[in-house]
Amino acid sequence: MTAYEQLLALVRPIYVLGSIGRVLRWDAETMMPHAAIAYRAEQLSELHRLVHERFTDPHLGALLQAAEEEPLDPIARANVRELKRDYEQARKLPSEFVAEMARLTALAKKAWAQAKRENDFQQFAPFLKQILDRIREKAEYLGYEKNPYDALLDQYEPGATVESVGAMFRPLQEALSEVLFTVERSSRRGGRDRLRVPVPEERQREFGAAVAAEIGFCFDAGRLDVSEHPFCTGFHPRDVRLTTRFRKEEPLSSFFAILHEAGHGMYEQGLPEEHVLTPCGEPASLGVHESQSRFWENCIGRSLPFWERYFPRLQEAFGSAFREMTLEEFYRSVNAVEPDYIRVEADELTYNLHILIRFELEEALVNRRLDVAELPEAWNEKLKHYLGLEPPEPARGVLQDIHWSMGAFGYFPTYTLGNLYAAQLRAALWRDLDGVETLIRNGEFAPILEWLRERVHRHGRFYPPSELIERATGAPASGEDFLAYVREKYLPLYSGG
């Protein structure tokens, strides 16, 4: 056996154990009885320990080194490159550090939940301080060239830096503010409240699942269940699980959550089976993953041709209230732009300003330009600046997201990267494929999905994310296509009146 073959044989069971952990987590969020929480944590920590132990085994390091010197085909070379990346990242964090971080974030998550319930930032502040100390340590362990925050970003979006992300995000801010300005002055604002119509859960489920299947999510190799927060997880391309939550009064919220997760799910189902249990069989990055969910949720699911097809069916499925709306009113409502406090409920425009706020604040916190004590005020200032909103109560402001309590600094930017990649893929697809809007209107999604499979899914981690996007679209990743998309879509919607 070559060193590369031995390497894959060593890594394969580690990947299998990782996928078993995802089964346990899926079960915990969807099926597990309440009383089982503590024991499930023990099962997961045992698996995690096993994976970490095996993945940091020096024998793996030696095989990596030996494999690097062998003549390898391009796939093998990419696998070695990515395994080396993962191995080195895992080795860089001492196991006491990992254990301490797990202990601290378990406490911090509880403190955050209580602080949010009681609307009191001070209860969370001491935990956030400790987490930041550890996060700065983590950045040192991981290493970086210019900015410790780069090390954090790189965990979630390989190769991303404050500089590269900043260069993509900065033009957004101005342009989005410009569009927002038009929206705010338009008499055609609003309309979101017209979607607040009670629809029985079962109806919502049926309609959402039917559409997910029609756009290409394969239910023979996946399911749709209910959890508190929607998510998607894949154990294997043939076993991909979506979840959503049903809000009786907000049927479109559940519907778009299903489209979003189905987008993630189709990526998982489209990963190359022949490279399963190696890096080339894995998704490229969080940003690329998010591009797939946002593509289907927004670029397709909030487009006019999509609703030309589905609005009549929705009217039939969701009942009388929608029968009184015209297609145009409905389309306007699902694209209503309304600056609001809550990120996860934001429209596709202001969503990115929420991310920008978090990105700037985290980066300042990590670099000690901002102190935890000053965070609530800084939050409110940015909210006023970017979204024109008055200071909210902490629960709807600085305490709204779980991420910081989990130590996930550097994660937020991947959401906006996803939006930008999605728009860039959209532009390329529209150029490449004749009559995309007709395809959508006719419910012929197969060529669209096929294009994504070919350009994105089938490559797994073969290319680093920025290279993947560049190859898929013919241009370096940037915010340009997103801005063009936003202007083209929203200015006509809100101009005049």
Place this chain on the structure above:
Amino acid sequence: MTAYEQLLALVRPIYVLGSIGRVLRWDAETMMPHAAIAYRAEQLSELHRLVHERFTDPHLGALLQAAEEEPLDPIARANVRELKRDYEQARKLPSEFVAEMARLTALAKKAWAQAKRENDFQQFAPFLKQILDRIREKAEYLGYEKNPYDALLDQYEPGATVESVGAMFRPLQEALSEVLFTVERSSRRGGRDRLRVPVPEERQREFGAAVAAEIGFCFDAGRLDVSEHPFCTGFHPRDVRLTTRFRKEEPLSSFFAILHEAGHGMYEQGLPEEHVLTPCGEPASLGVHESQSRFWENCIGRSLPFWERYFPRLQEAFGSAFREMTLEEFYRSVNAVEPDYIRVEADELTYNLHILIRFELEEALVNRRLDVAELPEAWNEKLKHYLGLEPPEPARGVLQDIHWSMGAFGYFPTYTLGNLYAAQLRAALWRDLDGVETLIRNGEFAPILEWLRERVHRHGRFYPPSELIERATGAPASGEDFLAYVREKYLPLYSGG
């Protein structure tokens, strides 16, 4: 750390991995999408490999030896005894043998399924021959004193032998035949067909789950789902999963399946949490497990006081057809004795004759007193002899059960042991507790469950199964109480007329 403490620390993660395997198997039977079968097998085989590797580690053997020489409290002593038993059993089977058996049974299960579908024993015969060869080898590896079949029995019911099981089963045959004789001559026979009334699945689910909760199955620490065959699995006393299947036309079949599985489930929920992840936190044996399911399904769930309480509610839940029946007619119908071909649909009396047939045939096969080629004929002869039935088609005869294709020789007897233990526990409970029937009639099941918890559940594997039953009931395990129960219940039902 003492050797015993080191031993427990070594064993704990192995038990955790075992429980993770049960989560994967539960998911595979209830939730998993169809396309995922092959990958799930890979996940399970990886876990199995890990558990086997760790459980046969000579270091574990050395710790066992050292622990045996330490001063130990009774719990620790029992844990060492049972771990040693499991360790030695695991070590006795060479890993090539285990792998070959896995390969062979995977093929044999497929061949069996096809043979059953096509009603053709010859398709299965060559596989059964090979399996028997391996099973005889297995008995040699495991070791025995008198009869190779003892080694097989002992895997499922520690300490059981052909002699001990035979001594319990033999008197059954005659006595059951005697009761059957009365039944067959009675004009009050039949009534089962009156239960064939369509009831919507959701109604069945609600009623079954409500009753399971009332008898004591805790849904905060468990769930009820649907699978092809009903089963129960426990990952931890706080996470116990029941399944059933709903047959629209046979609502009582689903209902008794739920009671049966809830009996298993309450045992799992009653295992001592303080000994979790050690043998003293595990169920005592398959026979003891089955005694708990049969106790609730039959001794309680097919009793008159039980239906005095629940029949009015069933009439309400299951609709008009049952409103035309009297309580007595209904009670008679759920206790109808009707010799039939299919074991899993048999009444509580003839069920044991089905087991007797399988026990005698397996024992003869293992000891080469019977050849695979002669098996169908031998089956039909015994069916005629014990149940008075004419030869069935193979699919409803010798091919009906999956067990042999899985290599599970020695497993069937535990079903009847469960029935006998259940009746023996019932007799002791009726002696110990005043007015059990009034409790049942009033839906006060807590004292009954408490008695089982105290006498059976909380002991885990502390006592070997026969000792557990003897201590719980005050008498050695035997078929006497079962026979008395059967006579007392069925002779009046069928006498006269």
